[in-house]
Amino acid sequence: MNLTKLFETQKVLRDRIGYEGPDRLEKLILALLVEVGECANEWRGFKFWSKDQEPRIKVHVFDVFAPDVKDENSFYIKNPLLKEYVDGLHFVLELCNELQLDVDKIEKYIEDRKKVIGTMEYHFGYLYHHASSLMNTVEVRNRVVMMLHITKAYLGLGYRLGLTWEQIEQAYFDKNKVNHERQENGY
Secondary structure, three states: OOHHHHHHHHHHHHHHHOOOOOOHHHHHHHHHHHHHHHHHHHHOOOOOOOOOOOOOOOEEEEOOOOOOOOOOOOEEEEOHHHHHHHHHHHHHHHHHHHOOOOHHHHHHHOOOOOOOOOOHHHHHHHHHHHHHHHHOOOOHHHHHHHHHHHHHHHHHHHHHOOOOHHHHHHHHHHHHHHHHHHHHOOO
């Protein structure tokens, strides 16, 4: 994965959106928390009350123009888990940009992204805890350290979910294109 390219691509979107309100950091953190929750919801492994605990990695979506036709050419496959993961990645990158983290420092820090942080439930909780703590941290140095932990844990989450760098990168660029189209259309 080319983190430098991802950071640069995210910065272009950030500049296009142009929001610089005093509540920007808090909004970004809340957006990340929401996306982590949506990703956990698509992972489904914590839903002990449900017989369906399989991750949503392959969903057939049928053509809305031909809803009664169910042949192999009338649907496409989407991966809701990957989609939600990448939505969260946008906010991780955005927060790193916001806190002016150096990409080289991040890459050095996250070299071992495959390190396991407890159970999957704990891993999601770890992300929630650190993102929530970031909201309440004032000192810039502490924010940077917390964001390094969040970034490493988030990239590690992708690994634990079985997502490849190639899948993540492609999905990120696809979603980034959608985000630019949304800006054009007054989303």
